Amino acid sequence: MEAMSEEQFNEIATRERGQLMKSALGMLGDEELAADAVQEALVNLWLFRDRMDTNRPASPLLSTILRNICLMYLRNRKRRQPHIGLESIPPSQLHIAVTASDNPQQDLEARERAEAVRQALARLSPPHQAVLQMHYSAGLSIQQIANIRNATTAAVKQMLLRARTALRAEIERRNP
Amino acid sequence: MKQTSFTEDQLTDALRALKADTSDERFRLLTSEPPKARIRPLLWYGVAASVAMLIVAASIWQSSWSIHPDTTPTATTATVDENLSQLVGQSIAAQTQAQQQRTLTNDIVSEHLSLVEP
Numbered sequence: 001m002e003a004m005s006e007e008q009f010n011e012i013a014t015r016e017r018g019q020l021m022k023s024a025l026g027m028l029g030d031e032e033l034a035a036d037a038v039q040e041a042l043v044n045l046w047l048f049r050d051r052m053d054t055n056r057p058a059s060p061l062l063s064t065i066l067r068n069i070c071l072m073y074l075r076n077r078k079r080r081q082p083h084i085g086l087e088s089i090p091p092s093q094l095h096i097a098v099t100a101s102d103n104p105q106q107d108l109e110a111r112e113r114a115e116a117v118r119q120a121l122a123r124l125s126p127p128h129q130a131v132l133q134m135h136y137s138a139g140l141s142i143q144q145i146a147n148i149r150n151a152t153t154a155a156v157k158q159m160l161l162r163a164r165t166a167l168r169a170e171i172e173r174r175n176p
Numbered sequence: 177m178k179q180t181s182f183t184e185d186q187l188t189d190a191l192r193a194l195k196a197d198t199s200d201e202r203f204r205l206l207t208s209e210p211p212k213a214r215i216r217p218l219l220w221y222g223v224a225a226s227v228a229m230l231i232v233a234a235s236i237w238q239s240s241w242s243i244h245p246d247t248t249p250t251a252t253t254a255t256v257d258e259n260l261s262q263l264v265g266q267s268i269a270a271q272t273q274a275q276q277q278r279t280l281t282n283d284i285v286s287e288h289l290s291l292v293e294p
Contacts, residue, residue, distance in 0.1 A: 136191035
C-alpha cells in the first residue's frame, strides 16, 4: 500500500474542503466550530496517511472522520467543556518522542526542553496552538496548512512566526 | 536548566518532539462508523419512501377521475344505479303511453271510417 503524497493530500484538501464544511456546518450549526472540525479531519487524514489505501477514494473515509469529530465536539458541548479545536488533542496528551543519541545527558536536556515547550504551548491561544501543532507535531508543510485553512502561504508563515514568538515569550515568562 | 537559553533550532526540535496520538485506538475511534449515522439514513429513506408512495397513490387517484371528466367525485355508485333505473322506468312508461295513444287513435279512425262508409 502506497502512502499518500503531499500532492495527493493537497488535491484532496482543495477538492473536499467545501463539501466537508457544508456537512460540518449542518451538524454543528456554527461556522467557526465547523471550520475547526474540517481542519481537524484533514490533519487526521494526514496523520494516518500510512494506513490509508490511496487507490480508494478518500471522501467516504474523510466524511466518517469528520462525523466522528463533530460528534466529539457535540458531546463536549453537552458537557459544557470548552472547545479547543485541533487542541482537542490538548498539549498535555502530546507525547514526547526524543530520538535517542549517544549522549544521554543531551537526550535528557532535549526531553526537558520538550516538556517546557509542551507546558507553554498549552497556554497559547487556540489558533496559535493549532498552527504550531499542525506544522511541527503533525508535520504538515506551509502549503498543506494553507490548503486546510483556506489561506495564503504568506498568511500561514506570518501566523507561524507570531505563534513561535508567543511561545518563546510564554517560556521566558514561566522560566525567568 | 534554563529554558530561556533555547536556540531557534532547539525550540524547533522541542516542538517536533511533541507527537500527536497516532495509535490504532485513535484511528479506530476516528474511522469507525458512528451508530447514529447508521440509523439516521434509514429513517430518512423510510420517510422518503412513504412520501413517494403517497405521491404515486394521489396521482393514480387523480388520473382515475380525469378519465370521466363529467362525473363529479360526489356521485356514488348507488346514486348512479338509482338514477339509471329511474330513467329506464320513465322511458318504458313513455313508450307504453305512446302505444296506448296509437291504439286509441286507430280505434277512433276505424270507427269514423265505419260511420262514413255506406
